[in-house]
Amino acid sequence: MNLLFPKPRSFYKNRKSIVFISLIFIFLSLILWPVSQPFPVDYSTIVYDRNGEMLSVFLNKGEQWHFPPNDSLIVPEKLKKSVTQFEDRYFDYHPGVNLISLARATWQNISSGKVISGASTITMQVARLSNPKKRTIWSKILEMFYAVRLEVWYSKSEILNMYLNHAPYGGNTVGYRAASWRYFGKEPTALTWAESATLAVLPNAPGLISPQSNPQKLLTKRDRLLQNLEIEGIISEQDLQLARLEKIPAKVFDLPFEAPHFTTKINKTVKQGRVFFSSIDQKIQKRAEEIISNHAGYLQQQGISNAAAIVCNTQSGEITAYIGSHDFWDKENNGMVDGVLAPRSSGSILKPLLYALSMDDGLILPTTKMRDIPTFYGPFSPSNADEKFRGVVTAQTALTHSLNIPAVRLLNTFGYADFYEYLKLSGLNHLFRSADDYGLPLILGGAEVTLLEMAQMYCSLATPLINREQFTSEDVESTKKKNAINKNKIKENILDYTLLSETKSRFQSGRTQRAPRLNESQSIISKGAAYLTLQMLKEVNRPGAEYYWQQFQNQWPLAWKTGTSYGQRDAWAVGVNPQWTIAVWAGNFTGEGNPELAGSRSAGPILFDLFNMLPKDKSLHWFERPENELSDVKICKWSGNLDSEHCPDPVIADAPRLMKTMRLCPWHRSLFVDTKEKYEVCSLCWQEGAYHKVQKLILPADINQYLRQQGQIIEKVPMHNPACPGEHNEPVLEIIYPTENAHIWVPRDYDGLYQKVTIRAVHRQENIKVFWYLDDFYAGETSESHVKNLSLENGWHRLVLVDENGRKSERHFFSGKN
Structure with missing residues (x-):
């Protein structure tokens, strides 16, 4: 059939046209097909301070120094001119491939019999860097094709940025910004003509010429480029002569590694290759590190090897300085351990929160009298640090002197289960046991806390008193600066970092199972209770020369509290005023105790050196009295409870406006x-x-x-009247220990013999005789100090005490022997 009916010649012409048009269509489709991200995302993480100063840079996954590209940064003109003059003089004019240069290079290579010129444009080098292959003719063709695609989809400025951000600069340094810091220790914007020319020629053969391996060849190439820049009229003869005088860098600079514990934590927390703008102030950070280092020398002479501190802005909660240890590189003393985040025993540092909550609950006011006497809760008997009893003290004295017994008795009244929930609500995330497991020792250091959590808690204590209108100016300006630095990555990067903000938010609006004390929108601590608590803490005696701080002019008040954990393993000091919150810890990361370790002696001096170093805002001298949140109440002058009809000398005192009803004076x-x-x-x-x-x-x-x-x-x-026919059983004589139905375990001495058990009683009258009867057997008598050591057998006992006037007190208890 084909022989009988051949197709017309026009058919074949049309088919060739269709094939030609199809090839053109395919070619154009490939050229115009959108180009995806040319380079894999594998960059170094960079952390800046609040003012845009670089704090630390971390290696990427490939163990390279490679700064993340920043489209908002403009390539410095000196570097741009140097690179285009050396690599691609017609960069601004060709479509990705310079055909004239390509033809010339081909002729040169054929004439010489070897490859002496590649004719690669900057765009072609971007194509090769993004998809490196073995150098062949076919790979060169693919580079040219991809270069044209890049020119279609990216501007010349973007392509130049791609090249400079991904060009190799020798060793494990990639990108012009990392190279500028590694070789010259500065930002590219500060480079001279000689330094710019050096960076321009380095990517040409970074393995063969570098400041370390072959500095003379590098110098020759640099000077040749400088000469060409002068010939082209880009630099003057004087610029050329001055540039030639500059030496090739003899060493590489270490990239910044400031605030090491903080930035290391950020590197582990944020996604790899992010630019992180923190709230750290580098100047304050360095001065704080110096203070910690200076104190560390003295502490180490006492066998105390470590110290840590954190400084926060009370107004915003942002971290301003973060010192995880006195020396990050001190291997002998575990300097790389982050003392800000290490859970430690809290000591007495939690007491202010309890006192503030108790004021809102109507249990105390600053002048309320509290018992400081031998106290027993089953086998648990708290004692003060000085092993003394004061009988009765005001709540302010109990807090400022950090007395343990009044605090434990207050916690028992408030409820340790409720307090436990408030601690969790205030950001204590290391309470891994139940409230019952902690019990009343929770207030004396039974809790596990970190220095960061202590800063959170004290900052949150001041939160209700913060005037948000005062805080806007400085922090808004700071945020504007951060946003301006990296305008296009606000949503991707954490530009307004604060470890405290989340906790403060929960502290202000969170709830527990307890009946709510305030409106939903308010803090769980009222403004009135917060103010009165901080006023009490302001009166805590300061250490050393700071003891007389009020006698000097231009002194700043600070509400502060110390704490020392059981076994003297941890020393704490935390202070807060309207502008700054400072938390300090001292001790040994090994957990070893030290008899010289104490919050007031070891951590307190560091706290005040830090506080005195910090800049001060006169408008934030002290917390403004919240007039609308305080009420005048009439209280008993002696007991500090609400005035009753029996109190002879009532006085007016401040009380939180939302305080629950307080009990009347009981005495x-x-x-x-x-x-x-x-x-x-x-x-x-x-x-x-x-x-x-x-x-x-x-x-x-x-x-x-x-x-x-x-x-x-x-x-x-x-x-x-003893002649009265009625009965009167007033509590004149009381047995303090043991309590009713208590279970006592009789201890043994070193020889294995059972010891006597100390029984304590008190009498309202002085110098009165008290007669003791144990299980109906006479056990002796006491006068004034009613304490007896009795031998106890296994089983239940009945103890009866009778005074000389016939008044008695009785206890039943069980004693056991192992």
Whole structure:
């Protein structure tokens, strides 16, 4: 059929046209097909401070120094001119391939019989760098094709940026910014003509010529390029002569590694290859490191090897300085351990939160009297650091002197389970046991906390008093600077970093199972309670020369608290004012205790050196009194509780406006006494017209005895008329230990013999005899100090104490022996 009916010649012409057009279409489609990201994302993480100063740079996954590209940065003109003059003089004019240069290079290579010129444009080099292959004619053709595609989809400026950001500069240095820092220790914008020319010629053969391996060849190439720049009229003769005088760098510079613990944490936290703008202030960071280092020398002489600190902006919660140890490179003392994040025993550092919460609960005010006497909760018996008892102290004295017994008794009243929940709410994330497992020792250091969490908690304590209108100016300007540095990556990078903000937010609006004390939008600590707590902490005595700080001019108040953990393993000091929150820890990362370690001696001096170093804003001298959040209440002058009808001298005191109802004074009573005020009388025993009413302070027997032991004159309270036919069982005589139905385990001494158990009692009257009976057997008598050491057998016991007036107290308890 084909022989009989051949196709017309026009058919074949049309088919050739179709094939030709199809090839052109395919070619154009490939050229115009969008180019994806030419380079894999594998960059160094860079951390800057709040002012845009570089803090640290970290190697990428390929162990290279390779700064992330930043499209908002303009390539310095000196570097741009040097690179285009050396690599591609017609860069701004060709479409990715310079056909004239290609033809000339081909002729040169054929004439010489070897490859002496590649005719690669900057765009072709970008193509090769993005997809490196063995150098063949076919790979060259692919480079040219890809270069044309790049020219279609990217501007000349973008292509030049790609080249400079991914060009090899010798060793493990990639990209012009990393090279500028490695070889010259500065940003590219500060490069001279000689330095720019050096960077321009380095990528040509970085393995053969470099400042270290072949500096003379590098110098020759640099000077030849400088000469060409002068010939082209880009630089003057004077510029050329001055540039030639500059030497090739003899060494590479170490990239910055400031705030090492902080930036290392950031490198582990954020996604690889990010640019991170932190709130660290490099100047304050360095000065803080110097202070820690200076104190470390003295501490190490005492066997205390480590110290850490964190400085935060109270207004915003941002971290300004972060010192994980006195020396990151001190291997002997585990300097790389981050002391800011290491969980340690809290000591007494949690007490202010308890006192603030208790004020809102109506349990105390600063002047409320609290018991400081031997206290027993089953086998747990807290003691003060000085092993002394004061009988009764105000809440302010108990807090400022960090007395343990009043704090434990307050926690017992407040509820350790509720306090545990508030601790978790305030950001303590290392409480890995239940509230019952911690129990009352929670307030004395039973909790595991970090220095960061302590800064969070104290910053949050001040949060209700922060005037947000004051805080906007500095921090808004700081944020604007950060945004300007990396405008196109605000959503990708963490530009407004603060470890405190999340916790502060939860602290302000969070809730526990306890009935809510404030409105949903308010802090869990009222402004009134926060202010009164900080006012108390402001009165804590300062260490050393700071003790007399109020006697000098231009001194700044600071609410601060110290803490020392059990076994003297951890020393804490935390301070806060409206502008700064500072937290300091000292101790040994090994957990070893030291008798010289104490919060006031070891951490306190560091705290005040840091505080005195920090810049001060006069408008943030101290917290503004929250007038609308404080109420005037009438309280008993002596007890500090609400004034009752029996209190003779009421006074006006500040109280949180939203405080729950406080109890009335429990210690003042109105009595009827005979005319001589020798005996209390009642309707069963008074004589008509021979009695009158008086107001008396009647202290419990346990307080009474310890006040007498301190030498205080206690007003005698008349006993009830012994001739009265009625019964009167006033708590005049009390057994302090053991408590009712207590279980006591009898200890052994070093020889394995069972020891005697100390039994304690108190009497309201002084110098009165008390007779002791154990299981109905007489066990002796005491006078004034009612303490006896008794031998106990296994089983239940009945202890009866009777004073010389016939008043008695009784206890039942169990003793066991192992």
